[in-house]
Amino acid sequence: MTRLNQKHTAIETAIALIPDGASIMVGGFGSPGTPFALLDELLAQGQKHLTVIKNDANEPDIGIGRLIRAGRIDRLITSHIGLNRTAIEAMNQGHLAVEMHPQGLLAEKIRCAGAGHYGFLTDIGLGTEIAQGRREIECDGRTWAIEPAIRADFALVHADLADAYGNLVYRGTAINFNPLMAMAADKVIAQAFRVEAPGTLPPETVHTPCAFINHIVQVDSATSEQGRRAHVV
Amino acid sequence: MTRLNQKHTAIETAIALIPDGASIMVGGFGSPGTPFALLDELLAQGQKHLTVIKNDANEPDIGIGRLIRAGRIDRLITSHIGLNRTAIEAMNQGHLAVEMHPQGLLAEKIRCAGAGHYGFLTDIGLGTEIAQGRREIECDGRTWAIEPAIRADFALVHADLADAYGNLVYRGTAINFNPLMAMAADKVIAQAFRVEAPGTLPPETVHTPCAFINHIVQVDSATSEQGRRAHVV
Amino acid sequence: MSSDQERLLARAAREVLPGQIVNLGIGLPTRLFHYLPPDMDVLVHSENGVLGSQPVAHGAEPDLEMIDSGGAYIGTRPGASVFDSALSFAMIRRSRIDITFMGAFEVDQHGNLANWKIPGKFSPGIGGAMELAQKVDKLVVLCSHNDKHGNPKILKQCRLPLTALHCVSRIITDKAVMQVTKAGLEVVDIAEGLDVASLRAATDAELIIDETRLGRF
Amino acid sequence: MSSDQERLLARAAREVLPGQIVNLGIGLPTRLFHYLPPDMDVLVHSENGVLGSQPVAHGAEPDLEMIDSGGAYIGTRPGASVFDSALSFAMIRRSRIDITFMGAFEVDQHGNLANWKIPGKFSPGIGGAMELAQKVDKLVVLCSHNDKHGNPKILKQCRLPLTALHCVSRIITDKAVMQVTKAGLEVVDIAEGLDVASLRAATDAELIIDETRLGRF
Numbered sequence: 001m002t003r004l005n006q007k008h009t010a011i012e013t014a015i016a017l018i019p020d021g022a023s024i025m026v027g028g029f030g031s032p033g034t035p036f037a038l039l040d041e042l043l044a045q046g047q048k049h050l051t052v053i054k055n056d057a058n059e060p061d062i063g064i065g066r067l068i069r070a071g072r073i074d075r076l077i078t079s080h081i082g083l084n085r086t087a088i089e090a091m092n093q094g095h096l097a098v099e100m101h102p103q104g105l106l107a108e109k110i111r112c113a114g115a116g117h118y119g120f121l122t123d124i125g126l127g128t129e130i131a132q133g134r135r136e137i138e139c140d141g142r143t144w145a146i147e148p149a150i151r152a153d154f155a156l157v158h159a160d161l162a163d164a165y166g167n168l169v170y171r172g173t174a175i176n177f178n179p180l181m182a183m184a185a186d187k188v189i190a191q192a193f194r195v196e197a198p199g200t201l202p203p204e205t206v207h208t209p210c211a212f213i214n215h216i217v218q219v220d221s222a223t224s225e226q227g228r229r230a231h232v233v
Numbered sequence: 234m235t236r237l238n239q240k241h242t243a244i245e246t247a248i249a250l251i252p253d254g255a256s257i258m259v260g261g262f263g264s265p266g267t268p269f270a271l272l273d274e275l276l277a278q279g280q281k282h283l284t285v286i287k288n289d290a291n292e293p294d295i296g297i298g299r300l301i302r303a304g305r306i307d308r309l310i311t312s313h314i315g316l317n318r319t320a321i322e323a324m325n326q327g328h329l330a331v332e333m334h335p336q337g338l339l340a341e342k343i344r345c346a347g348a349g350h351y352g353f354l355t356d357i358g359l360g361t362e363i364a365q366g367r368r369e370i371e372c373d374g375r376t377w378a379i380e381p382a383i384r385a386d387f388a389l390v391h392a393d394l395a396d397a398y399g400n401l402v403y404r405g406t407a408i409n410f411n412p413l414m415a416m417a418a419d420k421v422i423a424q425a426f427r428v429e430a431p432g433t434l435p436p437e438t439v440h441t442p443c444a445f446i447n448h449i450v451q452v453d454s455a456t457s458e459q460g461r462r463a464h465v466v
Numbered sequence: 467m468s469s470d471q472e473r474l475l476a477r478a479a480r481e482v483l484p485g486q487i488v489n490l491g492i493g494l495p496t497r498l499f500h501y502l503p504p505d506m507d508v509l510v511h512s513e514n515g516v517l518g519s520q521p522v523a524h525g526a527e528p529d530l531e532m533i534d535s536g537g538a539y540i541g542t543r544p545g546a547s548v549f550d551s552a553l554s555f556a557m558i559r560r561s562r563i564d565i566t567f568m569g570a571f572e573v574d575q576h577g578n579l580a581n582w583k584i585p586g587k588f589s590p591g592i593g594g595a596m597e598l599a600q601k602v603d604k605l606v607v608l609c610s611h612n613d614k615h616g617n618p619k620i621l622k623q624c625r626l627p628l629t630a631l632h633c634v635s636r637i638i639t640d641k642a643v644m645q646v647t648k649a650g651l652e653v654v655d656i657a658e659g660l661d662v663a664s665l666r667a668a669t670d671a672e673l674i675i676d677e678t679r680l681g682r683f
Numbered sequence: 684m685s686s687d688q689e690r691l692l693a694r695a696a697r698e699v700l701p702g703q704i705v706n707l708g709i710g711l712p713t714r715l716f717h718y719l720p721p722d723m724d725v726l727v728h729s730e731n732g733v734l735g736s737q738p739v740a741h742g743a744e745p746d747l748e749m750i751d752s753g754g755a756y757i758g759t760r761p762g763a764s765v766f767d768s769a770l771s772f773a774m775i776r777r778s779r780i781d782i783t784f785m786g787a788f789e790v791d792q793h794g795n796l797a798n799w800k801i802p803g804k805f806s807p808g809i810g811g812a813m814e815l816a817q818k819v820d821k822l823v824v825l826c827s828h829n830d831k832h833g834n835p836k837i838l839k840q841c842r843l844p845l846t847a848l849h850c851v852s853r854i855i856t857d858k859a860v861m862q863v864t865k866a867g868l869e870v871v872d873i874a875e876g877l878d879v880a881s882l883r884a885a886t887d888a889e890l891i892i893d894e895t896r897l898g899r900f
Contacts, residue, residue: 120345203733331808405765416553444517
């Protein structure tokens, strides 16, 4: 684990840790919580053959939408890509392998890896098309599907506020998948609009404790996509 | 579900909902987070043949220790009862059935019920005495134990602060099992030192959203065990 | 928005009781937001992780970090909380949402719902619909009674891939309010000016209609 | 506290590196709290749900809602967080704790640990010990080299029910510091004034000792 006092990292250095072929979890539901600055740096550095795990595909010209357009993502594990026509086209044309999960199961599969387990047993989707390909077992006289956990090599997360140890506080609906992904990836790079000295965050207000975070990158909200991008209304 | 605007409840009324033979989750790790006022009312009302799920057994003369001494608990599902000699004696003499789980698995089994799943697959305890009696399965070439979720009819939880809708904020190490149990029980009764009007808690600071809470009971910290009980140091 | 949709939404809003927790699906149901009395003690849940959303105040600058699951900017009302996606779906799977409203491609008289995939044409992913449909006690479908070609959407049996089985409690369309019962699809209300024969003609499902008890909307 | 224990704890504190996250088990390990330099960039984790605890300031009134997993009142240092038990153990199972210190009834040369149950005598439950032992990368056992009857606690093979298999990295007793390696138990340091023959006599496990490299503590 990265030492507590060595986490504050330049964005180029942090993203340069990611090799070609890496699996990367990316926080965000729509724009809120998406680590736009980290993704733009990943686009600039050129890593390819990536597997990305993200709730959605953002929109064509922002976030992972840019990486998909640039052909840098081979495989996307997601829940819904309805706001990104480019991603749908890439999927339909076979350029992008897409693995879809119901949203709550996707969240839970990520959290399950974050809790250090193999998987969980659920009744969600039994008897529907979603159940196809899942292994099922009988317990206490009922059928349950095994949902294996989903882990990743890296997670890129967005917080509103952090301290230099890597304690994170999220804001609004930007929480979404970020704390789960911070638990589930081997190396976690967090961007935050403000990075303060340890001691500024009341212990009860910390959403993600610093034990899960390897690198903290401070980003300027005024130059981040968060600061200028309108969402679909 | 209890209507949002009908949750603020007198302690007698809330505890009177619990029948003989109920299964009850009780928050707390040691004293912090233990809902002492609710437990004292339960002692006063006389419900018996209870199954209690709690991390520990408190100490002999406080919390669930009093219920154990009064012979009101038939079965205790727990992780460690080392601070309660009365409970150990009751267990050894066969008056109290005790089911022990490793602490993190107990927490996770409760959370798993709270997430609405049947159970999870873990490698914790494989090859040890704890593994005895567990069903194991092979997945991806490795052995995993199935840990079924633990639910309950009721949960009694302690928060520092609440609003009238039942949003809860915990303080210090009083968090522990409380938010997990609030998810996992069918009816949840929360005690809080302060109950304020909706709108006083910033949305990001809420630990347990009100959707999980059925009844809010305001208790006075000065007359609660929390206010006068010293812990083992 | 058409007057049919406005009438449908006004009728749908009457399904919500004070003190309830309500989830609004993408599309038509999202607009229900504007039909709930602003002083009503109701918390709107959005599965991306907020309980207690409300429309952004007219003329106010939106908060870029606050959206609903459809991507629309929202505000929060007193008593609101925000949380992660695992907790949000725990709330759903534990049936802590009192009522959810969803659109439909097809819905049938057994309460089956299809609203996420049209094979070969439309498959953006199921999002949160499956868990909401399977686990929320009261699922109300809001949809047009017929598709744009005039074909019925209220069927004897769904043909498209299902979102969930036996999940729908009530269906509200521009033409009728229908309750799913063990006996079949009971018509509760019929649209002002519509006669029963026309309703049956526009519907594939078998309808149970007691004209003496039929409401109008 | 005996001077042997003080020496043991002073030696154990040297295992902790600046910037690490440290868990301290119940009993002797808890006292390590007082042997870490107060200005050291270290966060102490306690499995009841706190990261960044520190001893209550001398003479200060304790906060009744702040205890460690042993039940002792604690304070928090800058950078601290508190969280629920599921998250606390997620941190443990994901190996986000750098080092944990635990007591032992028995520990053996294969790195097996027994510290939770003596059948027929002592079985209060395993608490958090199993997951800490199984999942934290570096587990350091702190215990007396021999029990109160003088019997060795450092064995060829544990006899009591195990807490976890092959989990111990290092053992620090009043008599020696021993590293668990694939080859066996290597003695790193030996207590001041103790000779190798006496150490071997007090130990059931086979010890690998290179006298030319042996440290003193």
